[in-house]
Amino acid sequence: KITNGITNSTFTDNYVKIASGTVYGGAIYTTTYLSINADNGTTLFSGNYTQVGTGEKDYNAIYVGSSSATLKLNAVNNGVIQLNDNINGASGYDVKITGDSTGVVKLYNDIKNADVITDNVTVDTANGQIHNYNFKTLTSNATTKYSIDIDLTNKTSDKFIVGGNSSGKITI
Numbered sequence: 001k002i003t004n005g006i007t008n009s010t011f012t013d014n015y016v017k018i019a020s021g022t023v024y025g026g027a028i029y030t031t032t033y034l035s036i037n038a039d040n041g042t043t044l045f046s047g048n049y050t051q052v053g054t055g056e057k058d059y060n061a062i063y064v065g066s067s068s069a070t071l072k073l074n075a076v077n078n079g080v081i082q083l084n085d086n087i088n089g090a091s092g093y094d095v096k097i098t099g100d101s102t103g104v105v106k107l108y109n110d111i112k113n114a115d116v117i118t119d120n121v122t123v124d125t126a127n128g129q130i131h132n133y134n135f136k137t138l139t140s141n142a143t144t145k146y147s148i149d150i151d152l153t154n155k156t157s158d159k160f161i162v163g164g165n166s167s168g169k170i171t172i
Helices: none
Strands: 010-012 015-018 028-030 035-041 042-044 049-052 060-064 068-076 082-084 086-089 093-097 103-106 114-119 122-124 132-135 137-140 145-147 159-162
Touching: 035 042, 035 082, 068 082, 068 103, 093 103, 114 132, 137 159
Parallel strands: 010 042, 015 049, 028 060, 035 068, 042 082, 060 086, 068 093, 082 103, 093 114, 103 122, 114 137, 122 145, 132 159
Antiparallel strands: none
8 A cells, every 4th residue: 555655757668468358557556546746856667567368468557446546647846747557447446647737648558438627737738649549537726737749730629529518728
């Protein structure tokens, strides 16, 4: 049980492989509240995956195994959290992306099946690749800023596709 969260840490190239069945979380599996922090430093998730047999690798760094659990991504004091791998979990878990207005969460892959709440942080999806982000719901507070990829030549950009009961303001 982690009580003070994970701060300024690197999770790279971790994996879980099984011959058959179901596998979750290449780097972290949790069923309770978990805070992942960057405080005047960097927390990085990259190259973490799960794989069943010889099937395709699922670049899934974090799996939240309870619909009542919350995963908090908290970037403060110019801290940066970079997620090159996806987050997944039981439908309806919460992901709270927060900070102190100086922090950045670089979201370069998906957050699946989650209710996402953002507050007082920059959410950066500008990695040079146009991507559709699908959230179960999104509550974006006015203090959140977004940095996204925009391709003017092809008239497209990163997109946030959200389900019902979403609210808030998106500042790009």
